[in-house]
Amino acid sequence: MLKRTPLYEAHVSIGARMVEFAGWQMPVQYAGHIQEHMAVREAAGLFDVSHMGEIEVRGAGALALVQRISTNDASKLQDNQVQYSTMTNEAGGVIDDLLVYRLNADYFLLVVNAGGSDSDFEWIKDHAGELNVEVHNTSSAFALLALQGPRAEHILQGLTDHMLDRIPYYWSQRVLVDGVDCRVSRTGYTGEDGFEILCDSADARHLWNRLLVTGGDRGLVPCGLAARNTLRLEAAFRLYGHDMDETTTPLEAGLGWVVKLAKGDFIGRDALLRQKQEGLKRKLAGFEVLDRAPARDGYPIVIGDKQVGAVSSGSPAPFLKKNIGLAYLPTEHAAVGTELFVVIRGRNVPAHVVETPFYKRDRKYD
Numbered sequence: 001m002l003k004r005t006p007l008y009e010a011h012v013s014i015g016a017r018m019v020e021f022a023g024w025q026m027p028v029q030y031a032g033h034i035q036e037h038m039a040v041r042e043a044a045g046l047f048d049v050s051h052m053g054e055i056e057v058r059g060a061g062a063l064a065l066v067q068r069i070s071t072n073d074a075s076k077l078q079d080n081q082v083q084y085s086t087m088t089n090e091a092g093g094v095i096d097d098l099l100v101y102r103l104n105a106d107y108f109l110l111v112v113n114a115g116g117s118d119s120d121f122e123w124i125k126d127h128a129g130e131l132n133v134e135v136h137n138t139s140s141a142f143a144l145l146a147l148q149g150p151r152a153e154h155i156l157q158g159l160t161d162h163m164l165d166r167i168p169y170y171w172s173q174r175v176l177v178d179g180v181d182c183r184v185s186r187t188g189y190t191g192e193d194g195f196e197i198l199c200d201s202a203d204a205r206h207l208w209n210r211l212l213v214t215g216g217d218r219g220l221v222p223c224g225l226a227a228r229n230t231l232r233l234e235a236a237f238r239l240y241g242h243d244m245d246e247t248t249t250p251l252e253a254g255l256g257w258v259v260k261l262a263k264g265d266f267i268g269r270d271a272l273l274r275q276k277q278e279g280l281k282r283k284l285a286g287f288e289v290l291d292r293a294p295a296r297d298g299y300p301i302v303i304g305d306k307q308v309g310a311v312s313s314g315s316p317a318p319f320l321k322k323n324i325g326l327a328y329l330p331t332e333h334a335a336v337g338t339e340l341f342v343v344i345r346g347r348n349v350p351a352h353v354v355e356t357p358f359y360k361r362d363r364k365y366d
Contacts, residue, residue, distance in 0.1 A: 002020055002024060002025045003023055003024045003025070003051070004024070004025050005024065005026070005048055005050035005051055005143065005204075006050060006143045006201040006202070006204040006205065007050060007143065007204050007208055008025060009205075010208055010209070011027040011048065011222075014222065016028075016029070016222070016224060017030075017224070019225070021114070022051060022113070022114040022115035023114070023115065024051040026048070026051060026225055027048065027222070027224040027225065028224045028225045028226050029223075029224040029225075029226045029227065030222050030223070031221065033226035033230065033318075034227075034318045035221070036222075036223040036224065036226070036227035037223075037227040037230050037319065038318060038319060039221045039223070040149045040223060040227065041149070041192065041231075042149070043149055043151050043218060043219025043221075044149030044150070044151040044152050044155055044218060044219060044220040044221075045147075045190075045220065045221055045223035046147055046208070046211055046212060046215070046221070046222050046223060047145065047146040047147075047148065047222075047223050047224075047228055048143075048144075048145060048204075048208070049189075049228075050143040050144050050145075050201075050204065051114035052114055052117070052139075052144050053111070053112040053113065053114060053118075053121070053137070053139040054110070054111055054112075054117075054137075054138050054139050054144075054198070055110040055112060055117070055120065055121050055136070055138070056107070056109055056134075056136045057108040057109075057110065057124070057133060057134075057135055058106060058133065058135075058136070059106055059132050059133040060106055060132045060133070061128070061131030061132040062108050063075060063105065064131050064133075065124070065128055065131050065133050066100060066108050066110070067263065067264065067266060068127055068131075068265075068266055069087050069124050069127055069267055070085040070086065070087055070098070070100060070266065071085055071086045071087070071088055071259045071260065071266060071272070072084070072085035072086075072100070072258045072259070072260055073260040073263040074100055074102065074108070075263065077102035078102065079102060079103065079104050079105075080101075080102070080103065080171055080172050080173055081170065081171050081172075082099055082100065082101050082102075082170045082171060082185050082187055083099070083100045083102075083170065084097070084098075084099060084170075084258055085097070085098055085099075085100050085258050086098070086244075086250045086255060086258055087123070087267075088249070088250065088266075088267060088268030088272065089246060089267065089268055090268055090271065091246075091268065091271050092251075092268040092272045093245070093246035093248065093268075094240070094244040094245060094246060094248055094250055094253065095116070095120065095246060096113050096116045096240055097113070097238065097240055097255075098110050098111060098112045098113075098120075099111040099185075099187065101172060101183075101185070109183075111144070113240050113241075115240075115241065116240070117137065117139050118137070121135065127267065140201070141200065141201060142198055142201060143198075143199055143200070143203070143207075144196060144197070144198050144199075145196070145197045145199070145204070145207060145211070146189065146190075146194065146195070146197075147194050147195050147196075147197065147211060147215075147220075148189075148190040148192050148193075148194030148195075148223075148231075149190075149192050149193070149194060149220075150193060150361075151215070151218045151220070152192070152193055152195055153193065155211065155214055155215035155218050155220055156184075156195055156197075156211070159177050159211070159214055160176060160177050160178070161176070162175040162176065162184075164184075164195070167185070167186045167195075168186060169186050169187075170185075170186065170187060172184060172185035172187075173185075177197065177199075178206070178210045180200075180203045180207055181199070181200075182197050182198060182199045182203075182207070183197075184197050184198075185198075189228065189231070189232050189235075190231040190235065191231060191232070191234060191357065191360070229313075229315065230315050230316070230317065230318055233314075233315055233317065233325075233326070233358075234320060234357070234359035235357045235360075236286055236326065236356035236357035238253055238254075238255070238284070238326075239313060242297060242313050243284060243312045243313055243326050248284075248328070249268075249271070249272060250272070251272060251275055251276060251280060251283075252275075252280055252282055252283050252284060252328065254283060254284045256276075261273050261276070280331050281330065281331060282328050282329060282330050282331060282334075283328065283329065283334050284312070284326055285326070285329045285334040285338075286324065286325070286326055286355065286357075286358060287301075287324070287325055287326075287327060287340065287342075287351045287352060287353050287354060288322055288324055288351060288352060288354045288358075289322070289323035289325070289342060289349060289350075289351045290349075290350045290352065291323070291344075291349045291350060291351075292323070293323070293344045293345075293347075293349050294315060294316045294344075295314035295315075295323060295324075295342045295344065295349075295351070296311065296314050296315070296344075297313060298310055298311060299311045299342050299343055299344060300343040301327050301340055301341070302341040302342075302343055302348060303338075303339075303340050303341070307343075308329055308330055308333055309327045309328050310327060310328075311325045311326070311327050311342065312326050312327055312328060313326045314326070314327075314342075317358060319359060320358060320359055322358075324354075324358050325351075326356075329353070333353075334353060335353060336353050336355050337353060338352060338353040339351075339352050340352065340353070
């Protein structure tokens, strides 16, 4: 049976089209994914991301366990700081990507992807070993809302006395939002400014409705998975299961900046160190299609008469008005400017490798 977030009835009541995603019934769109995408770029959008998993790591050994199972260096975190990281297996393959919240020295909160939350929990627990630590899968206790876009701060500020401009990028605070105790972080998956709001499941619908009402005159709209996907692709954020998995390493995925080999031992370190020393044979690259036909996930990539890869993520980019994608390419073919073809319905469509992110915000928020 498919799982439902605490906001399922709220989505249905406002006409969301629901689909199966990672074992959940989730809204794919409301008024239309292009309209929702553009609202996030130009005003604000509200997403239900309560399907994401939350794993608590508590105790004197909390930091040691987080260091063991993640590639980034959590020892650099201060209280309330957030860090993007990956979990790898012994071969360096990506088990999942995640956000690491340090709440205090003995308490870390890990936010993981929906499809792997149970297996991630078992993996982390199994590697606790002799450490003085408790690991709890608390996913069902929480809801998570993402308020994203240039007007996000203004909208959320209308529901709290907390000075939101004092929460820097990738930091969090406990904040009362319309009287509800929340953990608010300046994070997101859209390439825009915004916040992710963690609250008790029982408070989710109240906050969802209050945010939509408060933000309505500022252009806020509810957004589904389709817009979330095109927004993250424009920003070249990787999607687990598409742009990385256990057959790819974070180095190949262009995430070397979250692999801190100097921090000491962690699961997969030896394999990643060896790969770095030997040099990458392939890497994830961004490309732009020079045609009106969009590249879709799985389409072959051809150079000359040889297939050199396949599209891992591909879509029209509503804001950029281009067709873009990501693909693993042999290193010698991954340089910006490389010409290639995407095989679209049996036709070789020209494309070329471009710099990523495809989209980067550069304007002041209001």
